Amino acid sequence: MDELKLLREMHDDVPGVTDAAVNQGREQLLRRMDPERSGAQKAKKKHRRKALRIAVMSVATLGLAAALVAGNVIGVSRPQGLASADAAEVLNNAAELTIKTADPVVGPGQFLKVDSTNLWLSMMGAHNPPDGVGAHGEMEWLDTEKMSLYIPANRDQEWVWERSGRIPTTFFDEKSKEFALNQAKEMGDTSELLKGVGGAFYNSPSSFPDEKDMAAYSRDPRMLLDGIYKRTAGAGQSADGEALVYIADLLRTGMVPADLRAALYKAAALIPGVSVTDNQATLDGQTGIAIGRVEKASDFRQDIIIDPATGQLIGEREVALTDRGSIPAGTAVGWTTIRTTVVDSAP
Amino acid sequence: MTTDSDIIRSSGESPQAFTQLYDKYARMVFRYAARRAGESAAEDVMAETFLVAFERRESFDHAWEDARPWLFGIATNLLRKHHRTEAKMLKVTAKASGRESYTDSTERIAEQLDAAAATSALAGALRKLSAADRECILLYAWAELSYEGIAAATKVPIGTVRSRLNRTRRILKEAAGPLMNNIEEAGHGRAQAIA
Known part of the structure; x- marks a missing residue:
């Protein structure tokens, strides 16, 4: 028995399609071929819209998956150039402040608690092909999910993960709002309280970075960045963009020790195209400086937001720079804010 | 033709x-x-x-x-x-214990329980995959497309299909692997008994 054979047998017991459904589908197809046929439906010509190429975040991950669908494959080449001078200054300052910060000590029996608020993009409809015929057309809205992850002092012990489930919170048109709220009502409460030894939730190996991985990253910014380019080779829309996404993903786990956080900031300062994108960026009520990079291939911008006074990471976000369906240009279509504390017990 | x-x-x-x-x-x-x-x-x-x-x-x-x-x-x-319905289906499969299954032999029951546990683990892992990886492996395993077919279906280079399938199979193997060994052993045991 191998994993493929097992997979081939999974959900193998679905009932066959009814003849009625087959006939109905056939009838729909015939009507499309000949609009005069029953009902004299006029063939609606949908306007062509630029394909929106965002992968909907997997519900079951903390969001370690990159948000952009892998596009052009780009080999590892050592890029030239640096972040803009002002971005480098903010990042290097934040690194200096961070290195002086003592990480909270998690004593025996205690937990590192990572609270996060996450905004996810939800899309429905046949967005690729862009002129696909969806029963509901294209719809988009944003969901919020709050999570608390309790990591035991001894990371081999049981972790606890509270998840609120995705709750639709931000809408751009009435049609999507109605659909999203109805769907949410239908789904009911999707909150979860998960437990997993060693961070292995959903009966799957842990997807969180472990202490060994953290220790293995170089603390030299150049070497660290080169390592990240190697790890992300071929992913994302561009090598530089993917490197920044990787850094943002790692930082937002809330599990990165201070010396590595400092090195990651300095590494980000070495990425070409990174600049200060917003001096007064507010995310979930907290204000900081946004450092980011525009991905020209997809017209998205990845930002990391830092509190300049403390060097602490407030969060990260992904901003759409052009209209995406009903979502206006300039909207943050995904973000995460984190807060870490040490607590004595987990639920 | x-x-x-x-x-x-x-x-x-x-x-x-x-x-x-x-x-x-x-x-x-x-x-x-x-x-x-x-x-x-x-x-x-x-x-x-x-x-x-x-x-x-x-x-x-x-x-x-x-x-x-x-x-x-x-x-x-x-x-x-x-995608939400899919996630929910996988969640249900991931939680299913297989205890509702029944047969006439205890050996068979044990094996079925192992198979159910392995399938649960597999569903859990599938649920955690990125959408692109999940689509890739399911086009391979359930739609029975070839590597070239998947590349054409998902509009990515064949090298990407290869690496997605390799990565995904590794993840699935890691998730269900230990439980699958049990099934295999049960199978061997029975074969020997018959011989």
């Missing part, structure tokens, strides 16, 4: 010819969609796949005789709007 490519060509002149493609593949598309997102979603996906395909028939790449990669590519896109 009439290939799918021929059918699509002739549907340029006489659209009704396209129904041959529907009759040939509708049930196949339904089955794939139903395994991923349940029957009710599958009925919609089946019908919509062919509506989209019909409207886009000019974009069909006639280097292919077989229309399945093209159709499953469209179905895959349509299935994205059912």
Whole structure:
């Protein structure tokens, strides 16, 4: 028995399609071929819209998956150039402040608690092909999910993960709002309280970075960045963009020790195209400086937001720079804010 | 012999010819969609796949005789709007213990429980995959597309398909591996007993 054979047998017991459904589908197809046929439906010509190429975040991950669908494959080449001078200054300052910060000590029996608020993009409809015929057309809205992850002092012990489930919170048109709220009502409460030894939730190996991985990253910014380019080779829309996404993903786990956080900031300062994108960026009520990079291939911008006074990471976000369906240009279509504390017990 | 490519060509002149493609593949598309997102979603996906395909028939790449990669590519896109249902189905499978199954032999029951546990672990791992990785492995395992077929269906280079499948199979193996060994051992034990 191998994993493929097992997979081939999974959900193998679905009932066959009814003849009625087959006939109905056939009838729909015939009507499309000949609009005069029953009902004299006029063939609606949908306007062509630029394909929106965002992968909907997997519900079951903390969001370690990159948000952009892998596009052009780009080999590892050592890029030239640096972040803009002002971005480098903010990042290097934040690194200096961070290195002086003592990480909270998690004593025996205690937990590192990572609270996060996450905004996810939800899309429905046949967005690729862009002129696909969806029963509901294209719809988009944003969901919020709050999570608390309790990591035991001894990371081999049981972790606890509270998840609120995705709750639709931000809408751009009435049609999507109605659909999203109805769907949410239908789904009911999707909150979860998960437990997993060693961070292995959903009966799957842990997807969180472990202490060994953290220790293995170089603390030299150049070497660290080169390592990240190697790890992300071929992913994302561009090598530089993917490197920044990787850094943002790692930082937002809330599990990165201070010396590595400092090195990651300095590494980000070495990425070409990174600049200060917003001096007064507010995310979930907290204000900081946004450092980011525009991905020209997809017209998205990845930002990391830092509190300049403390060097602490407030969060990260992904901003759409052009209209995406009903979502206006300039909207943050995904973000995460984190807060870490040490607590004595987990639920 | 009439290939799918021929059918699509002739549907340029006489659209009704396209129904041959529907009759040939509708049930196949339904089955794939139903395994991923349940029957009710599958009925919609089946019908919509062919509506989209019909409207886009000019974009069909006639280097292919077989229309399945093209159709499953469209179905895959349509299935994205059912991602919540898919996640929920996987969640249910991941939580199923297999205790409701019954047979006449204790050895068989033990093996079934192991198989159910391995399937649960597999569903849990599938649920955690990125959408692109999940689509890739399911097009391979459930739609039975070739590497080339998956590349055409998902519009990525074949190297990407290869690396996605390698990575995904590794993840699935890691998730279900220890439990699968038990099934294998049970099988050996029985074979020896018979010999």
